[in-house]
């Protein structure tokens with residue numbers, strides 16, 4: 001980690017620190033590896049909506065994948081072309097839909113018949129035609145934590161294939177929406193590429209179903225979900241984008257004029273972000289010692305929310321290791337960053353880095369316990 005602790009020794013903790021060189025190297029890789037096959041990449045803004053980060057990602061020519069009206073607005077403010085903005089989400093409000101229509105965004109990813117009807121009505125009022133992709137639930141298991149799997153029939157996301165005849169019927173009577181694509185997203189933090197192969201095979205079957213009804217859409221959106229290495233970030237600071245895109249190249253059947261789109265969030269930004277925190281107290285426990293730090297679930301909720309693992313580094317101590325529960329100050333038992341973790345002997349005042357916190361970290365922060373929101377610093 002390229003962090004100069006001296007430079008920040010008098011800065012109020014906790015704070016986020018982003019390594020923008022690493023982010024740029026990551027973006028270069030994604031760009032090169034996706035360009036090889038003519039694939040389009042939209043950045044999933046929900047992973048990290050910092051203005052600096054959005055602008056940098058935009059400067060590499062990527063589109064934006066948004067899940068709220070405010071994300072659509074933030075993307076446009078950061079300079080993303082509206083023709084590269086996609087708007088997904090199972091519960092878009094009327095105002096959010098109108099915002100997307102006003103900006104003539106590339107596509108609405110639609111998740112139900114009632115949503116198609118509302119979109120048709122609002123587009124009609126504005127004398128526009130909304131471009132839509134149907135988010136289809138492919139019923140593929142992503143082998144990830146059950147809170148972040150989204151492609152199963154039991155999840156709230158997407159349209160199931162057994163409803164599809166009704167959807168096509170509905171579309172016939174909706175002149176202000178135009179079907180341009182099919183959209184899939186099976187979950188997040190997927191590290192086994194076999195899951196993506198499974199998705200390709202299923203999408204090929206689904207496309208056959210549409211071909212049989214004389215429908216060939218222009219765009220296939222394969223979603224995001226590529227995972228990163230949380231336990232040993234240094235080993236894989238940049239995810240293996242070459243192998244990821246290769247799977248789709250090898251297994252996805254694409255018609256001559258179809259374009260293929262991806263919506264990567266975590267894989268682009270997770271490794272460039274770190275939560276820097278100071279140790280307040282060491283408290284002796286029965287099995288382990290508690291290192292009580294000044295960051296908590298209000299700054300990084302992933303361990304509490306998804307049982308997520310983050311590597312923790314003591315940036316100050318070079319002592320022999322001992323075992324610690326690293327916990328925050330919030331009044332919740334789930335407010336911890338690690339249990340029984342080996343760290344160099346740790347004292348009050350030591351700086352710790354909680355690694356791989358660039359995705360779903362700062363964006364999920366809250367003011368619970370009336371905490372002040374942590375600010376961000378950048379490597380340049």
Ligand SMILES: *Cc1c(COP(=O)(O)O)cnc(C)c1O
Nearest residue numbers: 044185188224225263264265266
């Ligand atoms: C969250 C989300 C993504 C991005 O997921 P990552 O795991 O961060 O790549 C992409 N598409 C949709 C529809 C999402 O909800």
